Amino acid sequence: MTNMDIKTRRRGRPPKEAAGYNETRESLLRAGVEILTEKGFSSAGIDEILRRVGVPKGSFYHFFGSKEAFGTELVGRYAAYFASKLDRFLLDNTLPPLQRLRAFTNDARSGMARHEYRRGCLVGNLGQEMGTLPESFREQLKAVFHDWQARVARCLEEAKTSGEIGEMSDCQQLAATFWIGWEGAILRAKLDGAPDALDLFADFFLAGLRK
Amino acid sequence: MTNMDIKTRRRGRPPKEAAGYNETRESLLRAGVEILTEKGFSSAGIDEILRRVGVPKGSFYHFFGSKEAFGTELVGRYAAYFASKLDRFLLDNTLPPLQRLRAFTNDARSGMARHEYRRGCLVGNLGQEMGTLPESFREQLKAVFHDWQARVARCLEEAKTSGEIGEMSDCQQLAATFWIGWEGAILRAKLDGAPDALDLFADFFLAGLRK
DNA sequence: AAATAAATAGACCGATCGTCTTTGAAAGTC
DNA sequence: GACTTTCAAAGACGATCGGTCTATTTATTT
Numbered sequence: 395m396t397n398m399d400i401k402t403r404r405r406g407r408p409p410k411e412a413a414g415y416n417e418t419r420e421s422l423l424r425a426g427v428e429i430l431t432e433k434g435f436s437s438a439g440i441d442e443i444l445r446r447v448g449v450p451k452g453s454f455y456h457f458f459g460s461k462e463a464f465g466t467e468l469v470g471r472y473a474a475y476f477a478s479k480l481d482r483f484l485l486d487n488t489l490p491p492l493q494r495l496r497a498f499t500n501d502a503r504s505g506m507a508r509h510e511y512r513r514g515c516l517v518g519n520l521g522q523e524m525g526t527l528p529e530s531f532r533e534q535l536k537a538v539f540h541d542w543q544a545r546v547a548r549c550l551e552e553a554k555t556s557g558e559i560g561e562m563s564d565c566q567q568l569a570a571t572f573w574i575g576w577e578g579a580i581l582r583a584k585l586d587g588a589p590d591a592l593d594l595f596a597d598f599f600l601a602g603l604r605k
Numbered sequence: 606m607t608n609m610d611i612k613t614r615r616r617g618r619p620p621k622e623a624a625g626y627n628e629t630r631e632s633l634l635r636a637g638v639e640i641l642t643e644k645g646f647s648s649a650g651i652d653e654i655l656r657r658v659g660v661p662k663g664s665f666y667h668f669f670g671s672k673e674a675f676g677t678e679l680v681g682r683y684a685a686y687f688a689s690k691l692d693r694f695l696l697d698n699t700l701p702p703l704q705r706l707r708a709f710t711n712d713a714r715s716g717m718a719r720h721e722y723r724r725g726c727l728v729g730n731l732g733q734e735m736g737t738l739p740e741s742f743r744e745q746l747k748a749v750f751h752d753w754q755a756r757v758a759r760c761l762e763e764a765k766t767s768g769e770i771g772e773m774s775d776c777q778q779l780a781a782t783f784w785i786g787w788e789g790a791i792l793r794a795k796l797d798g799a800p801d802a803l804d805l806f807a808d809f810f811l812a813g814l815r816k
Numbered sequence: 817a818a819a820t821a822a823a824t825a826g827a828c829c830g831a832t833c834g835t836c837t838t839t840g841a842a843a844g845t846c
Numbered sequence: 847g848a849c850t851t852t853c854a855a856a857g858a859c860g861a862t863c864g865g866t867c868t869a870t871t872t873a874t875t876t
Binding site for chain 2: 518587
Binding site: 627660667 | 822823824825826
């Protein structure tokens with residue numbers, strides 16, 4: 395729209411303005427999350443994703459430079475989605491801070507149940523796979539955890555202010571501990587095909603907070 | 606040796622009495638643990654294991670019926686190894702119960718450091734992979750956790766008796782929680798390439814116990 | 817030596833990997 | 847409408863690796 399200086403407008407079809415929304419691309423990403431949360435990165439085949447979406451291979455490598463690039467974008471999307479979901483719960487002022495965290499874990503449990511405990515956390519999955527993954531993922535995954543952790547920590551700070559948890563609590567450490575254990579719980583719930591681990595850890599964590 | 610009734614002892618080399626110890630077989634299993642704790646089951650190739658040991662493929666399928674059978678045996682070995690290691694720490698009467706658990710986590714941390722945080726827990730790895738693995742692994746892995754959990758629970762019972770933890774504690778649940786979080790900590794330590802997660806969770810868990 | 821089993825050796829084929837080249841459709845200018 | 851350029855779709859391609867199977871060599875006995 396802001397074509398102030400059209401200088402030498404060339405003939406032929408003009409390039410797309412940046413990466414506009416594209417239906418095929420989006421469905422590839424959607425299917426990617428579904429499959430990678432179930433099987434991880436290495437075991438997930440491009441072909442499988444393509445088959446599910448009904449798109450030929452050429453399209454994939456038109457939209458994404460490589461499987462690695464695809465994965466990077468998936469993680470980014472997934473991280474952002476959960477960051478906003480976290481905020482939706484953890485910044486909900488109608489509830490006391492610790493109940494917000496509980497609301498988040500409950501929501502996550504519903505999510506796992508909805509997919510019959512077959513899908514885990516994309517970030518956790520890829521973290522586990524670092525032994526095989528391109529090293530470039532490591533920093534990205536660490537950053538995601540750092541971000542999620544910060545959001546939880548903020549909520550815990552509020553809990554401290556409101557007196558729900560002790561004055562001396564180190565909210566950063568506690569938030570880190572939450573994610574360490576929560577990812578473990580997801581992993582276990584997947585293995586068990588049951589939500590018990592999620593509740594067990596959430597209960598223990600919240601009880602431990604109140605001391 | 607107990608060939609009481611040699612009935613019709615045939616000519617030629619006699620069949621081996623059961624599965625006797627075999628050097629090649631053992632080194633395949635050793636290498637298998639090393640590689641699978643780093644890369645998991647699906648991403649670990651038979652060829653890679655064979656190359657490391659310097660053994661041709663024929664030997665592998667002489668000793669093991671399939672990759673799946675190989676994995677099953679690996680898990681069995683690994684589980685037994687850790688069961689005995691757990692006992693060594695958790696039944697050590699020279700220490701109060703909770704300090705025994707701490708001794709175990711410290712030992713595990715050393716182990717991870719020794720391998721530069723590249724190797725995780727075989728059982729955790731395969732659990733994460735259930736999305737791709739032969740379904741037969743699921744029960745085996747669950748059973749291993751159940752076994753490890755029972756050993757921790759026993760230790761916690763002692764802690765209850767000695768008054769280290771509250772009279773009302775549900776040791777089974779607590780032990781389950783320990784393994785849920787501990788596996789999460791291993792996963793995270795692997796991603797971080799650092800032991801922080803291990804300490805963080807161990808501290809939180811033990812503190813939570815004492816209430 | 818003859819017989820039998822253990823262990824080694826690698827050929828084999830199907831599947832899947834990720835990339836690349838080619839073709840067709842769409843969207844503009846002249 | 848002819849031409850040009852980009853977007854997107856198709857699928858060919860070579861390489862790797864999966865697990866299995868047949869054949870050969872080595873060991874141990876009558």
